[in-house]
Amino acid sequence: MLPNSAPAEQLAAGPLEGIIIADFSRVLAGPLATMTLADLGARVIKVERPGTGDDTRQWGPPFSATGATYFDSVNRNKESVCLDLTDPADRKLARTLALRADVVVENFMTGTMEKLGLGFADLAVQNPGLIYASITGFGSAGGAALPGYDFIVQALGGLMSITGKADGGPVKAGVALVDVLTAKDAAIGILAALTARHATGRGARLELNLLSSLQAALVNQGQAYLGAGQIPGRLGNDHPSIVPYQLLRCADGPLAVACGNDAQFARFAAVLGRDELAADPRFATNSARVAHRGELVELLEQVLHTAPAGHWQTQLTAASVPAGQVATIAEGLDYAVSLGLEPVIEVQDPGGGPAGLQVRHPISWTPPLRVRSQAPPALGAHDQSVRGWLAADWTPTE
Numbered sequence: 001m002l003p004n005s006a007p008a009e010q011l012a013a014g015p016l017e018g019i020i021i022a023d024f025s026r027v028l029a030g031p032l033a034t035m036t037l038a039d040l041g042a043r044v045i046k047v048e049r050p051g052t053g054d055d056t057r058q059w060g061p062p063f064s065a066t067g068a069t070y071f072d073s074v075n076r077n078k079e080s081v082c083l084d085l086t087d088p089a090d091r092k093l094a095r096t097l098a099l100r101a102d103v104v105v106e107n108f109m110t111g112t113m114e115k116l117g118l119g120f121a122d123l124a125v126q127n128p129g130l131i132y133a134s135i136t137g138f139g140s141a142g143g144a145a146l147p148g149y150d151f152i153v154q155a156l157g158g159l160m161s162i163t164g165k166a167d168g169g170p171v172k173a174g175v176a177l178v179d180v181l182t183a184k185d186a187a188i189g190i191l192a193a194l195t196a197r198h199a200t201g202r203g204a205r206l207e208l209n210l211l212s213s214l215q216a217a218l219v220n221q222g223q224a225y226l227g228a229g230q231i232p233g234r235l236g237n238d239h240p241s242i243v244p245y246q247l248l249r250c251a252d253g254p255l256a257v258a259c260g261n262d263a264q265f266a267r268f269a270a271v272l273g274r275d276e277l278a279a280d281p282r283f284a285t286n287s288a289r290v291a292h293r294g295e296l297v298e299l300l301e302q303v304l305h306t307a308p309a310g311h312w313q314t315q316l317t318a319a320s321v322p323a324g325q326v327a328t329i330a331e332g333l334d335y336a337v338s339l340g341l342e343p344v345i346e347v348q349d350p351g352g353g354p355a356g357l358q359v360r361h362p363i364s365w366t367p368p369l370r371v372r373s374q375a376p377p378a379l380g381a382h383d384q385s386v387r388g389w390l391a392a393d394w395t396p397t398e
Contacts, residue, residue, distance in 0.1 A: 014040050014041020014370060015040055017041040019037070019042040019043065019103065019194070020102050020103070021034055022097045023046045023078065024047050024094075024105065025135065026048075026107065027054065027056055027107070028056070028150070028183070029135050029186065029208075029210065030106070031046075031183075032179065033105060033182075033183040033184075034046070035076060036183065037190065037191075038076070038078055039077060039371065039372065040361070044077065045079045045081060045097060045101075045382070046075065046078045046079065046081070049082065050082040054071060056074075057379065066355055066356060067376065067378075071376060072356075074183075076373070076374060076375060077373070078374075078377055080380055080381050081380065081387065091116060091117065095118060097390055098127070102194070103130075103190055104118075104132045106133070106135070107134070107135040109144070110140040113134075124205075129197055131203045132205050133206040133208065135182060137153060137211065138209055138210070139207070139209045140207060151172055153178045153210040154172050155170070155172075157211050157215055158214075158215070158221075159172075159173065159177075159214055161233065162218075162234055166235055168236075170234070178213060179210065181216075186206070189206045220240075242290070243289040243293045244268070244297065245258045250307065251307055253308075254309065254325075255304065255312055255323055255324070255325060258323070262286060264320070264321050265277075265289070266278035267321050268319075268321045271321065272300065272303040277296070277299065283296050343360060344357045344358060344360055345357070347375040347376075348373055348374060
């Protein structure tokens with residue numbers, strides 16, 4: 001069942017209805033942040049280059065019925081208008097859009113928006129309540145000239161150094177994780193700024209960069225260095241501070257097992273028929289298990305190898321020991337469906353017909369929201385309506 005199947009009269013309005021967002025961003029971090037806000041009811045107007053649009057429109061295969069799946073993943077519920085920012089007339093419309101907006105999001109190289117007359121300081125004179133979020137790769141100071149690509153930030157920021165097998169080379173995450181983290185940071189900052197504006201009437205300039213978002217997300221690994229002087233390395237799927245918290249080999253493949261405390265480990269040992277392991281001084285506490293990781297894993301896998309991973313997942317789950325087989329994305333979505341989590345929504349084309357499925361916004365609301373589900377827009381699909389709206393008589397608030 002798709003979300004929001006309740007009668008329309010029982011659905012609450014999106015909390016950001018009435019908020020206008022001028023989206024000058026492209027690729028991933030900025031567009032994901034603005035799609036998050038669009039999912040919550042904001043009107044997001046995406047400004048694109050005439051003829052080509054957002055770079056990710058060409059990032060395929062794979063392609064869906066509506067375009068490149070990369071573009072689709074971060075651009076639903078938006079309007080697309082093509083504006084040539086090198087053309088004075090179009091630049092004037094872009095300025096009008098920014099002055100009428102509650103929020104501007106941009107990820108150009110530092111200084112670009114200022115050169116176009118679209119910088120925060122200039123716009124805030126006429127739009128003092130404007131919230132202006134700039135996203136860069138490495139900040140607006142010493143890293144201003146550096147292009148911000150997720151892959152490079154994963155390398156330079158330290159994430160690759162802790163990702164991969166202990167005896168192998170560094171590995172990037174399987175998704176552009178730094179862009180995703182930065183998008184979520186941007187959405188949080190914008191929501192906080194909107195809240196503050198209720199009290200002060202003033203807007204704010206928010207600066208985000210991929211490197212800072214990555215390093216803030218290193219959490220325990222970063223603090224291991226800052227607090228204890230330890231520079232973490234690669235451990236593959238093992239956890240540096242918890243054992244067993246890793247993939248363990250079964251008869252037909254790996255099983256993820258996560259024993260976060262001694263009681264869980266004791267139940268794990270009991271399921272394997274090796275209760276004595278929980279009393280063994282080498283394994284009785286987590287610290288001891290970390291110190292004797294290799295010995296313990298060998299003993300565990302001797303038993304696990306006697307049956308398939310699915311068998312052990314069933315037995316361990318029944319004993320309240322966190323465990324799971326390694327699933328494909330398709331299997332992961334099916335599992336979420338089996339738990340009643342409703343992980344997808346059906347998006348609609350401009351005529352209201354079905355246009356495919358997308359992963360939904362992950363927050364569930366009570367009472368449920370009137371969730372919008374418009375397919376990602378075709379390039380310039382809203383040129384006429386947006387240009388007409390921008391050309392209409394309007395006086396900015398001084």
